[in-house]
């Protein structure tokens with residue numbers, strides 16, 4: 709269950725590149741303990757918003773608060789302590805290709821924690837186990853793993869620092885429907901077990917239905933709607949109607965009703 713406290717608060721965010729404005733006064737909250745599904749057309753700016761929140765892209769205007777603090781205004785120590793409380797699964801280049809699975813999961817620990825190599829290995833092995841991967845993958849490089857395994861290792865890495873918030877950018881893209889459904893369940897189980905707040909960018913209507921407590925929709929640089937899947941399915945807004953009540957949306961609507 710989500711409570712009312714916002715762990716992430718974005719207000720009037722403007723992000724652009726050269727003459728192009730991608731986010732045009734976008735506002736959004738992620739509440740404590742919820743899975744927020746973030747949708748929008750390809751190129752709408754979903755990844756840009758995620759990257760702006762985690763401080764990888766500069767903003768032209770607006771405020772971003774994570775746990776009540778704006779990382780861009782925080783001093784180095786404060787910023788690092790906020791960074792330690794989130795984990796990220798990126799849309800592209802989910803893993804470092806020159807590092808093994810075990811080394812990939814250890815990477816954030818090396819950056820943020822002072823732990824012995826042996827302890828880091830043990831923690832990384834435990835995180836891999838959490839996502840359903842055994843010792844046989846420890847020494848494998850990303851090129852030697854299936855797409856689904858790469859996603860799992862990336863999820864294990866996102867969990868490396870025992871975060872409070874996890875950012876997932878298209879976690880199930882490229883997986884077959886069964887693999888995607890399994891991954892959705894894994895996310896849900898971990899989120900509930902660990903009490904995580906999750907910001908999940910997805911195109912996958914099945915994921916929205918199976919995993920997300922609330923959905924936010926990005927269009928023309930703004931968050932134009934937030935609410936439950938039922939609210940989205942019932943909306944008369946033209947963009948929401950075509951997205952949620954198209955062919956695939958109708959299948960979800962059927963499932964929501966039954």
Ligand SMILES: Nc1ncnc2c1ncn2[C@@H]1O[C@H](COP(=O)(O)OP(=O)(O)OP(=O)(O)O)[C@@H](O)[C@H]1O
Pocket residue numbers: 725730748749750751752753754755756757799
């Ligand atoms: N570093 C960058 N420099 C210049 N333009 C960028 C940069 N990053 C993103 N963009 C542009 O910002 C826009 C939004 O990109 P973004 O990756 O956020 O889309 P998205 O909503 O995540 O799309 P998709 O669903 O396809 O992943 C695009 O037009 C993209 O070309």
Ligand SMILES: [Mg+2]
Pocket residue numbers: 754755756799877
């Ligand atoms: Mg993207």
